[in-house]
Amino acid sequence: MTASSDRPQALAWDTPAAAAAYRDRDMRLARQLIFPAVLDRVGTPPYPGAAVLDIGCGTGALALELADAGGWSVQGVDPSAHMLDIARTDRPHPRVDYRLFDGRSLAWIPDGTVDAAVCCLVYCTDPDDLRLAALTAEIHRVLRPGAPYVLADLNPGAVGEQFATLRYGEPGASYAEGAPVPTELRRLDGGCVTTVCHYRSLSAYTALLTGAGFGAPATDTPAVTGPDRAAGPGRAPYLLLSTARPGAGR
Numbered sequence: 673m674t675a676s677s678d679r680p681q682a683l684a685w686d687t688p689a690a691a692a693a694y695r696d697r698d699m700r701l702a703r704q705l706i707f708p709a710v711l712d713r714v715g716t717p718p719y720p721g722a723a724v725l726d727i728g729c730g731t732g733a734l735a736l737e738l739a740d741a742g743g744w745s746v747q748g749v750d751p752s753a754h755m756l757d758i759a760r761t762d763r764p765h766p767r768v769d770y771r772l773f774d775g776r777s778l779a780w781i782p783d784g785t786v787d788a789a790v791c792c793l794v795y796c797t798d799p800d801d802l803r804l805a806a807l808t809a810e811i812h813r814v815l816r817p818g819a820p821y822v823l824a825d826l827n828p829g830a831v832g833e834q835f836a837t838l839r840y841g842e843p844g845a846s847y848a849e850g851a852p853v854p855t856e857l858r859r860l861d862g863g864c865v866t867t868v869c870h871y872r873s874l875s876a877y878t879a880l881l882t883g884a885g886f887g888a889p890a891t892d893t894p895a896v897t898g899p900d901r902a903a904g905p906g907r908a909p910y911l912l913l914s915t916a917r918p919g920a921g922r
Contacts, residue, residue, distance in 0.1 A: 685797055685867065691754035693865040694731050695762065698837040698858040705894040705910050706792055706824045707734060711742050713822045713914045714788040721745050722787040725778075727811065728794030729770065732759030739767040744788070751775040776806045781814040789815055792824040795877065796869040799850060808884040817919020821886060826855070827893055827911040828873050835896065835909045840869065847871035874911070881915055889913035 684690060714724060722744060726735045729748030738744045746768045750756050756770045775798065789811050798804055811821060831841035837858040847853050848871065855869045874891065881889050893908040 686752045686754070688754045690867070691731065691752060691758055693857070693859065693867075694755065695758050696859045696861065697865075698860050699733060701835060701837045701896065701909060702733075702793075705896065705908065706912070707737050709892065709894055709912050710734065710790050710792065710822050710824060711737065713912070714738070714742065714744070714790060714820050717742070717744050718787060723747060723785075724788040724790065725749065725781075725786050725811070725814065727789060727791040727807070728797075729759060730755045730793075732763035732768065732770065734790065734792055735759065735768050735770070736763040736765055738790070739765045747771060747781075749773045749778070776803050776810070778810040778814050783813055784816050786814045786819065787816060788820050788822075790822045790824070793826065795823065795872065795880070796826045796853075797867075799852070799870045801850065801876075801880075804880055805883060808880050808886075812884045812886060812917055815917040817917055820914065820916045821881075823877065823881070823889070823913045823915075825872075825877065825911055825913075826869060827908055828871060829893070829911075830907045830909055831871070833907050833909070838909055840909065841871075849873060849876055877911070877913055881913065885918070886915040887918055889915040 724738055724744040724746055726738060726746055726748040729735045729750050732748060735746045735748040739746045748768060748770045751774060753772055756772060759770050795804055826840045832843040832845055839856045841847060841853045851871050852868045853871050855867050856864045857867060858864055878889060892912045894910060896908050
């Protein structure tokens with residue numbers, strides 16, 4: 673299914689236009705629902721200089737939060753050079769290092785050396801399950817035993833619901849696994865940009881994690897209240913999955 677003909681053409685992710693759109697995106701709900709939950713689930717750094725990997729860091733909003741509020745040393749990686757240019761310019765921090773990668777391999781990181789990992793709003797942007805499986809296996813490889821992995825993505829249970837800052841899919845539509853889903857993101861100026869995400873069910877996310885060797889994830893859909901809430905009861909735009917690399921805790 674594609675966006676209706678009266679909507680703007682979907683924006684490709686790895687372009688200067690996409691990076692500019694993300695620079696100006698209304699992050700209200702992400703800051704309210706994702707950022708505090710991620711900080712809570714990764715916890716406090718287990719020792720000074722402990723490293724968290726921010727996969728698909730984009731323009732660096734969460735990386736800055738992890739370093740500033742969370743006290744972590746952060747390595748932010750992203751396949752878009754345009755996103756990283758904005759991150760380095762707009763969100764520099766002495767404990768954040770940004771690096772370009774191919775979306776699949778973390779080969780420069782030795783086995784079992786990372787203290788936590790987060791990945792927010794990335795899996796939904798990639799149509800390739802094999803690439804995501806490879807990436808998830810790499811995240812598992814680089815984490816220390818017992819280290820947490822927090823995955824936040826668009827909620828497959830809220831397709832078509834209108835929130836203050838986004839809408840994932842057309843109202844009343846249903847989507848097959850991996851199908852393209854037109855996704856509207858609100859900009860700070862009140863306008864919208866349309867991108868294409870890809871539908872995955874909770875069971876698909878769980879299979880990617882357990883297939884890479886992680887334990888079965890705990891799941892949560894942070895509640896939206898007030899004027900930002902969608903019409904459906906119990907709906908939320910985001911889904912959070914928390915797991916860890918098996919082994920002794922930190």
